[in-house]
Amino acid sequence: MAGALHRTEALVLRHVDYAEADRIVSFLTADHGLQKGFARSARKSRKRFGASLEPFSQVNVHYRSGRGSLWTLQEVELIASRSGLCGDLQRLSLASYGVELVELLSEESEPHPPIYHLLCSYLDYLNSDGDGPVARLLFELRLVYLLGYIPHFLHCSDCLRIFHDESVRFDAARGGSLCLTCAGQAGLPVSLGTIGSLARSLNVAATRFEGFRFGVQTLTEGSAILAQVLAQVLPRLPKSLKFLV
Numbered sequence: 444m445a446g447a448l449h450r451t452e453a454l455v456l457r458h459v460d461y462a463e464a465d466r467i468v469s470f471l472t473a474d475h476g477l478q479k480g481f482a483r484s485a486r487k488s489r490k491r492f493g494a495s496l497e498p499f500s501q502v503n504v505h506y507r508s509g510r511g512s513l514w515t516l517q518e519v520e521l522i523a524s525r526s527g528l529c530g531d532l533q534r535l536s537l538a539s540y541g542v543e544l545v546e547l548l549s550e551e552s553e554p555h556p557p558i559y560h561l562l563c564s565y566l567d568y569l570n571s572d573g574d575g576p577v578a579r580l581l582f583e584l585r586l587v588y589l590l591g592y593i594p595h596f597l598h599c600s601d602c603l604r605i606f607h608d609e610s611v612r613f614d615a616a617r618g619g620s621l622c623l624t625c626a627g628q629a630g631l632p633v634s635l636g637t638i639g640s641l642a643r644s645l646n647v648a649a650t651r652f653e654g655f656r657f658g659v660q661t662l663t664e665g666s667a668i669l670a671q672v673l674a675q676v677l678p679r680l681p682k683s684l685k686f687l688v
């Protein structure tokens with residue numbers, strides 16, 4: 444018995460070949476979170492699936508959901524291919540890293556529309572030749588924020604004192620920024636300028652990547668801060684990290 448036909452917009456994360464001519468496709472959707480679909484004869488039927496199963500493509504998925512967790516794909520229409528990502532190793536690595544972070548930190552089938560839109564905008568920005576380090580920092584920062592893991596930034600995590608023109612340290616294991624008195628030797632020395640830039644970036648719509656400029660110090664310290672925060676929440680290190688410098 445075939446279920447009713449549904450339609451949803453989705454981002455293709457990857458596909459794997461199955462049996463003679465089939466494919467299993469992983470999607471992220473705004474409405475249904477992470478999903479997998481079965482594309483029968485996908486490697487033969489160019490008409491129904493065409494090039495629309497390539498990673499990072501934005502698509503409309505027409506599917507039936509049965510008793511199993513796998514969607515049966517009827518047709519997948521391409522909205523945008525983001526083919527620019529595959530022509531450059533740095534952009535491709537950053538795109539794969541973004542997808543892997545979302546997969547590692549999301550529950551199967553649990554919708555989180557802001558994270559869907561964040562990932563799509565991040566891929567669009569990379570696809571249009573955006574600045575890689577800026578894209579990565581903003582993406583990591585916004586992802587941990589949307590997941591509710593954002594650390595304390597502008598005040599000390601221990602004594603809650605608001606910082607004024609002083610040196611601070613950052614220790615994700617203790618909740619975030621620390622004044623020097625509370626920190627002792629713990630954590631990473633960071634400038635208040637970096638902390639302020641990160642905090643201010645969160646006041647802008649999470650889908651906006653254009654127009655940001657970060658200095659070398661902000662990028663270096665900011666990525667060290669985010670690496671600490673992510674290490675606290677990730678179940679394992681992303682495999683795509685080893686392709687990133």
Ligand SMILES: [Zn+2]
Pocket residue numbers: 599600601602603604621622623624625626
């Ligand atoms: Zn303190």
